[in-house]
Amino acid sequence: MSIQTLVEKIKEKGNPTVAGLDARLEYIPQHIAGRNMMLHGETLRAAAESMVAFNCGLIDALCDIVPAVKPQAAYYELLGSYGAMALKETIDYAHAKGMYVIGDIKRNDIGATATAYAEAYLGKTRVGDTEIAPYGCDSVTVNGYLGTDGVEPFLKECRERDKGLFLLVKTSNPSSGELQNRDMEGKPLYARMAEMVAKWGEGLDTPCGYNQVGAVVGATWPEEQKIIRGLLPRSYFLVPGYGAQGATAKDIANAFNDDGLGAIVNSSRGIMCAWKKTGRNGEDYKEAARAEAIRMRDEIVAAIR
């Protein structure tokens, strides 16, 4: 599914947000985790099955109001081979419920290895005469700081399979300026990366006007958002950092274009752990996640209006 599909889902739901599915065991209510540990002991399998059950519950609670989910690969890798299966099951369930899936993998490597990553998460792998999509994400996050040959395999998937990318431009973390804001021939490095993103997106515009090659721009950096928006008017921005990392709705307005489009704001812990604030031991985790997703949507829509 292309960025155009994401834009259509955002418009249809009137909601420019994405729910991050980054579960650790301590984010999963006891009634789910306890049951799986009773069945499978204190094992990676129990943790992975808990994660799938939790994710599916969240997806059920959110799919009619939130356009997309963003599973972060690290939390699935943490559970070994069971985690890989949990990721695939989560992606398939989100698709079955009509959601757009952003695979947060932040990968890159030399061209040959980047090809394997691109085929694993966006494309297909060949087994004999059969082609199989190992994960089948709609788009992924990519670290472009290795340069063009590491990004090209991902661009190939955009061209051939109508997929999307979000290239790290200005990340949300406190130390991101150590390198990303350093001067590079008269401009900060993140601005140079934005120029590269524009170049990589050439020929990949979609009919809705937005390009298949987007950018990751942290909610925690409103000034940089404004500069990068100016450099990349037709790129979609994935904006993490809202909620648990401290950014609020007033910090994200610069990421959007005047048409109210152009960015999708992520919240992971804010939605997943909303149940921890209700004092009901997680029995109400779906309702709590939905209420937080609605609160976030309304706050962000009001801020960009």
Ligand SMILES: O=C(O)c1cc(=O)[nH]c(=O)n1[C@@H]1O[C@H](COP(=O)(O)O)[C@@H](O)[C@H]1O
């Ligand atoms: O690519 C990302 O999504 C990302 C980039 C970035 O600059 N900062 C950032 O926090 N993220 C991811 O966004 C999510 C943020 O999670 P919360 O802070 O719990 O909302 C995590 O999955 C991060 O890995």
